[in-house]
Amino acid sequence: MMAKLKKIFEFxxxxxxxxxxxxxxxxxxxxxxxxxxxxxxxxxVATNCNYRTIDSMFVILLVSAILIIAFGIARYIWFKFRYLKRSKQLKRKSKVNEKN
Known part of the structure; x- marks a missing residue:
């Protein structure tokens, strides 16, 4: 029962x-x-033509874009390597010995 609840919670x-x-x-x-x-x-107009403030807002926009991209990459890595391994959907490739 707890295992099913845990899987539902993860999903x-x-x-x-x-x-x-x-x-x-x-x-x-x-x-x-x-x-x-x-x-x-x-x-x-609100900043009375203060370019320094506008530049700082561009920096905030850039940082937020970088954080969104980093969060997406981290979630992809977590999903691929942690979630799929725990649910046994991701299996390691085994080397096959071929006879010639």
Whole structure:
């Protein structure tokens, strides 16, 4: 019973993690694609044409993009090497001795 609950929890954790990751990427891409020009004009006016503040916002955007990519790579590695091994879906390749 506990083993089944553990498998269900692992599956739900993986699904919820993917949904959260997709949501973050969609919001980030939507922000960059559709509202970037409006955001730049509003932010430029709000900061009284302070380029240093705008540069720091670009750094924050870059860091958030790097974190999203790193999180996705870490989840892929975890899924491939930990989850698939535990559920015995990933098997090591054995060398086959061929007779000539």
């Amino acid at each position: 739900l954790y993986y699904i919820i993690g993917n949904i959260i990751q997709i949501f973050i990427v969609v919001v980030f891409v939507d922000f960059l694609c559709h509202r970037f020009k409006e955001w730049m004009i509003d932010f430029y």
